[in-house]
Amino acid sequence: MANVYLGMGSNLGDREENLESAIDALNSFDEIEVTKRSSVLETAPYGKTDQPEFLNMCVEIDTRMSPLTLLETVLGIEHSLGRIREEVWGPRIIDIDILLYEDLEIELDDLSIPHKEMQKRSFVLEPLAEIAPHVKHPKLGKTVVELKEDLERGD
Ligand SMILES: Nc1nc2nc(S)n(CCO)c2c(=O)[nH]1
Secondary structure: OEEEEEEEEEOOOOHHHHHHHHHHHHHOOOOEEEEEEOOOEEEOOOOOOOOOOEEEEEEEEEEOOOHHHHHHHHHHHHHHOOOOOOOOOOOOOOEEEEEEEOOOOEEEOOEEEOOOOHHHOHHHHHHHHHHOOOOEOOOOOOEHHHHHHHHHHOO
8 A cells, every 4th residue: 555645626616515525536446545634724826826715635545556547546536526627727626636655756747746846835735744744755855844844934
């Protein structure tokens, strides 16, 4: 089994319900168990700022799925919850990002692990620090709390 951290966000529809539905969908797979969840945070949109506020959270899962199978699975869950990929940075019913997969480093056209932007995003680091404060980023060599503190200091 692999220890994996996912970042989730929603800024369309019933945002709280969308996050809960995504967690239920993850748990519906025999090969996935959601083992920890952070609190749900209301966050200002990052990137494209003229869009609704997001609700963000992070979850820890235990999974037997490979990284690529897990990517296909989370994309399928996004689609099943009504995600239509129109604007790259536009509003979305649900967004599920693979942040960390054990200490793996993967660089493929459609999959980068650790997530390339996670260290720049307070909407990721704040909830992730709740459930995985001392997990180390395999490329940057810093813990989640250290990355959060660096971002807060503007390092
Ligand atoms: N606060 C916030 N801003 C965002 N901008 C994008 S794109 N996203 C989608 C995640 O890549 C978010 C998000 O989840 N939360």
